[in-house]
Amino acid sequence: EDQVTQSPEALRLQEGESSSLNCSYTVSGLRGLFWYRQDPGKGPEFLFTLYSAGEEKEKERLKATLTKKESFLHITAPKPEDSATYLCAVQADGFYGGSQGNLIFGKGTKLSVKP
């Protein structure tokens, strides 16, 4: 069964204290791995898509990496405005059954950055 596990469930950082969020996945055939940011009471905001092991993408203080079993979202020198829940989702390629295109989400990591 395809599934996504995110850890930790919650993370509290001081401003400027770098850290990483983990997304472990099992999927029969990976087409893509997605990172979203979700603020309270709002919909998820797209951050990155990663397609193959070894791929990395950056945006401001965020850097996402991908291996064959997991992805990391590295946060460098975070600021209070980075506080949000970060969601990871995988998309199967459909070659081994299942619905191509459907996203399978993890429960998210709630990040709090204190000034």
Next chain:
Amino acid sequence: ETGVTQTPRHLVMGMTNKKSLKCEQHLGHNAMYWYKQSAKKPLELMFVYNFKEQTENNSVPSRFSPECPNSSHLFLHLHTLQPEDSALYLCASNPEGLTDTQYFGPGTRLTVL
């Protein structure tokens, strides 16, 4: 207005009411989705429409009824809901093809009394 919009943003309804959620996307996309987000649970896919045709019904109870009159609009009709249906309902869309990045609306916070 651009992006994906949802109305209403908040809805409180009794178990015997009938209401509808509306989603509109201004991105020219051809696929639209309904998700349910409950506390402490991952987002759950409910329905998928591609070029106005329903391609996925993820074992959703019949008290939820989707409608997609065109590629820009998606509705979720609600009737005889249960308190456990209280959640954030999210609409998403993506361009032609189901494998593109999905873009989400702000959601409708539904409370069933």
